[in-house]
Amino acid sequence: MKVKFLGALLLTATLTFFGCDDNTGTLGIGMLPGSDGISALTTKYPVTTRSVLADSVFAKTSTGYVGRFTDPDFGYYEASFLTELNCIDNFKFPEVYDKEKKTGILTKNEVEGVRLVVFYSTWFGDSLNACRMSAYELQEPLERNRYTNIDPKEYYIKDGSSILLGRRAYTAYDTSVTDEERNATDSYGNKTYYPSITFTLDKEKYGNKWLEYAKTNPEYFENSEGFSKLFKGVYIKSDYGDGTILYVDRVDLQMKYEFYVLNDTTNIPYKAHDGTDSIATTWRTEFASTKEVIQANQFLNSAKIKERVDETDHTYIKSPAGIFTEAELPYDDIYRDLSNDTLNAVKLTFTNYNKQDSPYEFSMSAPSNVLLLRKVDFKSFFEENKLPDNITSYTVKHNNVATNQYTFNNIARLVTTCIQGKDAAMKKAKEAAGDKWNQEEWEKDWRTVYLIPVAITYDTTSSSTSQTMTGIQNDLQPGYAKLKGGPEGDVLELEVTYTTFNK
Incomplete structure (x- = not known):
């Protein structure tokens, strides 16, 4: 899949008038006459989500956890x-x-x-x-x-x-x-x-x-x-x-x-x-x-957690080593529609339901931090002790006061990276798989991201007012959130803001 790139002068003009940040992704835009006007537009694409059983997670930690806890739902x-x-x-x-x-x-x-x-x-x-x-x-x-x-x-x-x-x-x-x-x-x-x-x-x-x-x-x-x-x-x-x-x-x-x-x-x-x-x-x-x-x-985990994973009109995230939410992002549709335009922002929001009063005295709260990560990077990210790069991995805090959401305001670089790198990645994977190659399965994994509860550590010695992230691990403390979505539930939307030329 070949992609054209915006000329330096035109890109400068676009940045000046539309205030694109460093997450802007260029899908294509060839050189067009300067008399053509530029418009900023927004469109939305449906996103399919479902719950997946975590089974096990990588846990490099010096904290030991011991005990048993029973929750009426999980x-x-x-x-x-x-x-x-x-x-x-x-x-x-x-x-x-x-x-x-x-x-x-x-x-x-x-x-x-x-x-x-x-x-x-x-x-x-x-x-x-x-x-x-x-x-x-x-x-x-x-x-x-x-x-x-x-x-x-x-x-x-x-x-x-x-x-x-x-x-x-x-x-x-x-x-x-x-x-x-x-x-x-x-x-x-x-x-x-x-x-x-x-x-x-x-x-x-x-x-x-x-x-x-x-x-x-x-x-x-x-x-x-x-x-x-x-x-x-x-x-x-x-x-x-x-x-x-x-x-x-x-x-x-x-x-x-x-x-x-x-x-x-x-x-x-x-x-x-x-x-x-x-x-x-x-x-x-x-x-x-x-x-x-x-x-x-x-x-x-008891077998009851599998019952929550099989529910189809919503999804869950649960820690520790419990449930992730999986989302398929419509990269191919975006490329088909916007290959000659510039992506300015791509917004993805996960909304969790308000929790009802639990009859259980010690109920779990929603995870404070989550990581959005490509499925193909899941193992290497934690095993190699990586940090989010805001290209193929992002973190956000739970906004439990104003919106009760996990909102990723701009994952444009994730979208453009996956579109532009698809052909090379597919060729490499196909060669490695040999006669076991399954293109449909590979493409599904390629467009899939995980929403994962995580624990983040920061540099506490810095005198700076801004915190510096020093580590990120799978969250090993009890927590969960029930999210809108699921194969038969509310359809999530990927909100794409882009600039295009008027013809």
């Missing part, structure tokens, strides 16, 4: 996660105090205790819902599978058995913590209370034995790769309770030590009132889940 979904624990390079355990050399600090080469601590700061759902969490040791190395359909059984169950590290009952809001403890701060004003769930581990297996390994097998503690041969990680899941999802910030493996209280100057133990050396104990985080190690979330 059924239940369960969240659990697997994570390695990071070992800093050339890690060393604290050493036993040497009175002659005045080095070290421990009273003995032993640990007093070992615990696994799951820290979380926020949650979704009922804060007082009774739940139970289980922690398992991984028995197979965790692969870099970032998709949410990962099967934990492949990693924590071996030869039909698992290694249970512990089980703990909990509520997201711990009522046993006093207000004084909950609101306590340090000398800098930072809160010292951090909600957590603690599992007590075998101090011999996960403590003293490791101290021995530090001498006999130091390669285990050279880095995270070496440590994963000793301890492959943990699997955290909820096995009781419905109505709460915890957002886990990190998992720490902590060890308790008995140590001498030393004089900072002489490095000699202080004396207690009875004349003995002053001794104390402390917990220390030795290994933790961090961004440097592998972490994977699993989300399981």
